[in-house]
Amino acid sequence: MEPLTTAVTSAKANLPADAPGSTAPRRRGRPSRPVLSREGITAGALAVIARAGYEGFTMAALARELKTAPSALYNHVASKDEVLNWVQDDVNETIDVSGFGRDPWDLALMRWAHSYRDAFAEHSPLIPVIAVLPITGAPHTLAMYERVAEGLRSGGWPEDMVIDTIVAVESFVLGSAMDVSAPEWIFNVGDRRDLAPTFADAVAARRGSGRTAADDAFALGLNALVAGLRATLAAAQAARH
Incomplete structure (x- = not known):
């Protein structure tokens, strides 16, 4: 009969890399969520402002539009004013x-x-x-x-x-x-x-x-x-x- 410790080790080795209890290193590659970019944040801001007006444009509303957390959003942009600066630039580029x-x-x-x-x-x-x-x-x-x-x-x-x-x-x-x-x-x-x-x-x-x-x-x-x-x-x- 196979020793218990050997059986457990063998079972863990056959688990997917991201399964609970797996000791194998996690796979590297693209994250499951799209990485936020200046272009994506700008498009999201335009969508929020078009729907809710400037009064309804907040960083929380923008985070909801982008389906991300406000904390993740602040990793890419410093403030609401910076987002508006990007929006201004995006519109002015079309002139x-x-x-x-x-x-x-x-x-x-x-x-x-x-x-x-x-x-x-x-x-x-x-x-x-x-x-x-x-x-x-x-x-x-x-x-x-x-x-x-x-x-x-x-x-x-x-x-x-x-x-x-x-x-x-x-x-x-x-x-x-x-x-x-x-x-x-x-x-x-x-x-x-x-x-x-x-x-x-x-x-x-x-x-x-x-x-x-x-x-x-x-x-x-x-x-x-x-x-x-x-x-x-x-x-x-x-x-x-």
Whole structure:
């Protein structure tokens, strides 16, 4: 008869490496859960914000979205602000800056503005956060601004006016992006036409035109803004020569 100790040793040797009671070394390889990455965390954050808004975006909510523990999440990202920085960079990477360095500055600026508005119209809950978020640590955002700044400077804009020009355009673009998600009836005066009869007539005329309010307002505003910038640049160049 086989000794008991020999039988036990033989039985353990035949157990799977991860079975209880096994003394064999565990197998190495890919973990059963996917490893968290910057791209995955960013996508998860966008999903949470789209569903719950910025107010509902917490690191705990993000961890639930990614099906992981908050402690595991903090092994990959330092804070909520860092996640938002990644989100900003992810959205800004999609913005078209190809016109700068190729087209006249005003045409490139309009192309950029249209693309910028489209990008953030899809992520309007982010706008109040992104508008005041520092760009440090966001390489795609920095690359975007560098391309725009180079295009404006090569187009004749004085260096000390480049940032103000960018901010002026961004302020209009981000407001227009939020307008895309506004309801069509936002200017309905209801039963108080007596307080704003002229405005009510204008709203009715606009509604009856069959045009898309947000798109038309954006086109009108952008054309006016760029026309004003052209005039501003001409005056600045005349004053400095």
